[in-house]
Amino acid sequence: MRLIGGGGEAVVWYDESTQSVIKLFAPPCKARFGWVLECDASQQWSIRPGSLAEAVLRFSRFESLFDSGLELDETGPAGEYLTLRQPFIAGHHPDTSTLHQWMTARGWHPRPLPGDLPMLQDLTWQRDQWLVTDVRSENALVSEATGSIIAIDFICGILDS
Numbered sequence: 001m002r003l004i005g006g007g008g009e010a011v012v013w014y015d016e017s018t019q020s021v022i023k024l025f026a027p028p029c030k031a032r033f034g035w036v037l038e039c040d041a042s043q044q045w046s047i048r049p050g051s052l053a054e055a056v057l058r059f060s061r062f063e064s065l066f067d068s069g070l071e072l073d074e075t076g077p078a079g080e081y082l083t084l085r086q087p088f089i090a091g092h093h094p095d096t097s098t099l100h101q102w103m104t105a106r107g108w109h110p111r112p113l114p115g116d117l118p119m120l121q122d123l124t125w126q127r128d129q130w131l132v133t134d135v136r137s138e139n140a141l142v143s144e145a146t147g148s149i150i151a152i153d154f155i156c157g158i159l160d161s
Helices: 052-066 096-105 118-122
Strands: 002-006 011-015 020-025 035-039 045-049 071-075 082-087 125-127 130-133 140-143 149-151 155-158
Touching: 035 052, 035 155, 045 118, 052 071, 052 082, 052 130, 052 149, 052 155, 096 140, 096 149
Parallel strands: none
Antiparallel strands: 002 011, 011 020, 020 082, 035 045, 071 082, 125 130, 130 155, 140 149
16 A cells, blocks of 8 residues: 555555555544534534544445445444545546536535634535535546546535424
Protein backbone atom coordinates (compact mmCIF):
# COMPACT_ATOMS: atom_id res chain seq x y z
CA MET A 1 0.00 0.00 0.00
CA ARG A 2 1.07 3.54 -0.70
CA LEU A 3 0.17 6.63 1.34
CA ILE A 4 -1.67 9.08 -0.93
CA GLY A 5 -3.11 11.67 1.41
CA GLY A 6 -4.35 12.77 4.75
CA GLY A 7 -6.04 15.62 6.46
CA GLY A 8 -7.97 16.42 9.59
CA GLU A 9 -10.32 13.54 9.04
CA ALA A 10 -8.39 10.52 7.78
CA VAL A 11 -5.14 9.07 6.51
CA VAL A 12 -5.58 7.62 3.00
CA TRP A 13 -3.72 4.79 1.25
CA TYR A 14 -3.93 3.32 -2.22
CA ASP A 15 -4.01 -0.49 -2.38
CA GLU A 16 -2.81 -1.37 -5.88
CA SER A 17 -3.60 -5.07 -5.48
CA THR A 18 -7.33 -4.35 -5.01
CA GLN A 19 -7.48 -1.02 -6.90
CA SER A 20 -9.02 0.57 -3.83
CA VAL A 21 -8.49 3.47 -1.49
CA ILE A 22 -8.37 2.77 2.23
CA LYS A 23 -9.25 5.54 4.68
CA LEU A 24 -8.13 5.24 8.31
CA PHE A 25 -10.09 7.17 10.93
CA ALA A 26 -8.92 7.22 14.55
CA PRO A 27 -8.98 9.53 17.56
CA PRO A 28 -5.47 10.89 16.95
CA CYS A 29 -6.95 12.57 13.84
CA LYS A 30 -8.44 16.00 14.46
CA ALA A 31 -11.93 14.71 13.57
CA ARG A 32 -11.58 11.48 15.59
CA PHE A 33 -13.74 9.09 13.49
CA GLY A 34 -14.93 11.82 11.08
CA TRP A 35 -16.84 15.09 11.22
CA VAL A 36 -20.48 15.13 12.33
CA LEU A 37 -23.00 17.86 11.52
CA GLU A 38 -24.75 19.18 14.61
CA CYS A 39 -27.43 21.78 15.36
CA ASP A 40 -27.63 23.27 18.86
CA ALA A 41 -30.67 24.50 20.80
CA SER A 42 -30.33 28.01 19.32
CA GLN A 43 -30.43 26.54 15.77
CA GLN A 44 -26.73 27.23 15.13
CA TRP A 45 -24.93 24.57 13.09
CA SER A 46 -21.41 23.27 13.53
CA ILE A 47 -19.28 20.23 12.88
CA ARG A 48 -17.58 18.27 15.61
CA PRO A 49 -15.43 15.17 15.87
CA GLY A 50 -17.63 12.08 15.83
CA SER A 51 -17.70 8.83 17.74
CA LEU A 52 -17.28 5.46 16.04
CA ALA A 53 -21.07 4.85 16.01
CA GLU A 54 -21.74 8.33 14.58
CA ALA A 55 -19.13 7.76 11.88
CA VAL A 56 -20.65 4.47 10.78
CA LEU A 57 -24.05 6.18 10.55
CA ARG A 58 -22.63 9.15 8.64
CA PHE A 59 -20.80 7.00 6.10
CA SER A 60 -23.84 4.76 5.67
CA ARG A 61 -25.96 7.83 4.93
CA PHE A 62 -23.34 9.12 2.50
CA GLU A 63 -23.28 5.84 0.60
CA SER A 64 -27.09 5.61 0.43
CA LEU A 65 -27.22 9.14 -1.01
CA PHE A 66 -24.24 9.02 -3.39
CA ASP A 67 -23.35 5.37 -4.17
CA SER A 68 -19.58 5.71 -4.29
CA GLY A 69 -18.75 2.09 -3.47
CA LEU A 70 -17.75 3.03 0.08
CA GLU A 71 -17.61 0.00 2.39
CA LEU A 72 -16.85 -0.58 6.03
CA ASP A 73 -13.53 -2.40 5.95
CA GLU A 74 -12.57 -2.92 9.58
CA THR A 75 -12.86 -1.57 13.09
CA GLY A 76 -10.29 -2.05 15.80
CA PRO A 77 -11.07 -4.83 18.28
CA ALA A 78 -11.70 -2.26 21.02
CA GLY A 79 -13.18 0.37 18.66
CA GLU A 80 -9.94 2.33 18.52
CA TYR A 81 -9.99 2.84 14.73
CA LEU A 82 -12.18 2.54 11.65
CA THR A 83 -11.11 1.78 8.09
CA LEU A 84 -13.27 2.32 5.04
CA ARG A 85 -12.59 1.07 1.54
CA GLN A 86 -13.63 2.73 -1.72
CA PRO A 87 -12.85 1.78 -5.30
CA PHE A 88 -9.96 3.79 -6.73
CA ILE A 89 -11.31 6.24 -9.31
CA ALA A 90 -8.93 7.40 -12.01
CA GLY A 91 -10.05 10.88 -12.92
CA HIS A 92 -9.95 14.54 -12.11
CA HIS A 93 -11.87 16.92 -9.89
CA PRO A 94 -14.84 18.68 -11.54
CA ASP A 95 -14.92 22.45 -11.69
CA THR A 96 -17.30 24.15 -9.25
CA SER A 97 -19.92 24.97 -11.87
CA THR A 98 -20.05 21.38 -13.13
CA LEU A 99 -20.30 20.03 -9.58
CA HIS A 100 -23.17 22.43 -8.80
CA GLN A 101 -25.01 21.41 -11.97
CA TRP A 102 -24.57 17.75 -11.02
CA MET A 103 -25.94 18.34 -7.52
CA THR A 104 -28.91 20.32 -8.85
CA ALA A 105 -29.72 17.62 -11.43
CA ARG A 106 -29.97 15.14 -8.53
CA GLY A 107 -32.49 17.24 -6.63
CA TRP A 108 -30.11 19.04 -4.27
CA HIS A 109 -30.24 22.80 -3.69
CA PRO A 110 -27.86 25.14 -1.85
CA ARG A 111 -28.80 25.53 1.81
CA PRO A 112 -26.68 27.95 3.84
CA LEU A 113 -26.75 26.93 7.50
CA PRO A 114 -26.51 29.43 10.35
CA GLY A 115 -23.28 29.04 12.26
CA ASP A 116 -19.70 30.25 12.53
CA LEU A 117 -18.10 28.08 9.83
CA PRO A 118 -17.99 29.52 6.30
CA MET A 119 -18.13 25.93 4.99
CA LEU A 120 -21.62 25.49 6.46
CA GLN A 121 -22.78 28.74 4.89
CA ASP A 122 -21.12 28.30 1.49
CA LEU A 123 -20.79 24.55 0.81
CA THR A 124 -24.00 23.01 2.19
CA TRP A 125 -26.80 21.49 0.11
CA GLN A 126 -30.19 20.03 0.97
CA ARG A 127 -32.51 17.42 -0.56
CA ASP A 128 -35.66 16.62 1.42
CA GLN A 129 -34.49 16.13 5.03
CA TRP A 130 -30.90 15.38 3.99
CA LEU A 131 -27.99 17.80 4.31
CA VAL A 132 -24.51 17.52 2.85
CA THR A 133 -21.68 19.95 3.42
CA ASP A 134 -18.10 20.33 2.26
CA VAL A 135 -19.50 20.02 -1.28
CA ARG A 136 -16.45 21.20 -3.16
CA SER A 137 -14.50 20.00 -6.17
CA GLU A 138 -11.80 18.31 -4.08
CA ASN A 139 -14.46 15.98 -2.64
CA ALA A 140 -15.68 14.65 -5.99
CA LEU A 141 -14.10 13.08 -9.07
CA VAL A 142 -14.97 12.88 -12.75
CA SER A 143 -14.29 9.27 -13.70
CA GLU A 144 -11.98 8.83 -16.71
CA ALA A 145 -13.76 5.56 -17.51
CA THR A 146 -17.35 6.84 -17.52
CA GLY A 147 -17.17 10.64 -17.51
CA SER A 148 -19.59 10.70 -14.58
CA ILE A 149 -19.11 12.57 -11.34
CA ILE A 150 -18.65 10.53 -8.18
CA ALA A 151 -18.87 12.12 -4.75
CA ILE A 152 -16.10 10.80 -2.52
CA ASP A 153 -16.12 12.77 0.71
CA PHE A 154 -19.10 14.95 1.63
CA ILE A 155 -20.23 15.32 5.25
CA CYS A 156 -23.83 14.11 5.56
CA GLY A 157 -26.45 14.94 8.13
CA ILE A 158 -30.19 15.08 8.55
CA LEU A 159 -32.62 17.81 9.53
CA ASP A 160 -34.53 16.92 12.67
CA SER A 161 -38.30 17.18 12.33
